[in-house]
Each structure stands twice: as C-alpha cells, then as structure tokens.
Amino acid sequence: xxxxxxxxxxxxxxxxxxxxxxxxxxxxxxxxxxxxxxxxxxxxxxxxxxxxxxxxxxxxxxxxxxxxxxxxxxxxxxxxxxxxxxxxxxxxxxxxxxxxxxxxxxxxxxxxxxx
Numbered sequence: 570x571x572x573x574x575x576x577x578x579x580x581x582x583x584x585x586x587x588x589x590x591x592x593x594x595x596x597x598x599x600x601x602x603x604x605x606x607x608x609x610x611x612x613x614x615x616x617x618x619x620x621x622x623x624x625x626x627x628x629x630x631x632x633x634x635x636x637x638x639x640x641x642x643x644x645x646x647x648x649x650x651x652x653x654x655x656x657x658x659x660x661x662x663x664x665x666x667x668x669x670x671x672x673x674x675x676x677x678x679x680x681x682x683x684x
Contacts, residue, residue, distance in 0.1 A: 614639040
C-alpha cells in the first residue's frame with residue numbers, strides 16, 4: 570500500500586481492501602456484522618459533525634478525532650460490504666450517477682429552497 574498520496578481508483582481501493590483483509594485482517598466479518606459496523610462509523614462521523622459544525626460542545630473523548638479519518642472508516646467498511654457481496658463500486662457509481670442525472674435534470678434547479 571505504497572503511494573499514500575497517489576490517486577486511487579475505486580477499483581484499486583476495492584482491491585487494496587481485499588488484499589488487506591486477506592493478509593492482515595484474516596477474513597471479512599460477515600455481512601450483517603459489517604453493516605452494523607458501518608452504522609457505528611456513520612454515528613461517529615455524525616457525532617464529530619455535530620460538534621464541529623453544530624451546536625454541541627466537544628467532550629474530552631472527541632478530541633483528536635478527524636473528519637477525514639471518520640469518513641475513511643465509513644468508506645473502508647462500505648468497500649468491505651461491496652467486496653463481499655460482489656458489487657463493483659465503479660460500475661455501481663456510474664450507473665447511479667446516470668440515474669440521478671436523468672431523474673434530477675431539473676429538480677434541483679426548480680427547487681425554491683436552493684435559490
């Protein structure tokens with residue numbers, strides 16, 4: 570996993586996570602465990618966001634936490650879930666972007682709340 574600052578494709582990320590899991594992590598947690606871990610990680614990001622951008626104050630246990638690290642934790646577990654369920658995230662992303670582009674072609678432009 571050299572080149573920490575090198576650009577990384579989604580496919581490369583999926584391969585790197587798979588390699589790490591099989592060499593360092595021993596095996597994937599099962600899908601339901603990973604889904605629960607994903608929710609836990611989203612909660613940790615929400616907690617940090619509410620303290621950084623919201624009205625809640627920081628607690629001692631919040632210190633040293635970084636948004637990027639919390640987001641990367643989410644990405645990691647999402648990639649694990651994709652790998653173990655056979656989802657090619659590159660293909661899924663392109664398909665999803667196309668769907669959103671067609672569906673929302675005028676929706677946001679016409680949203681008075683966004684003007």
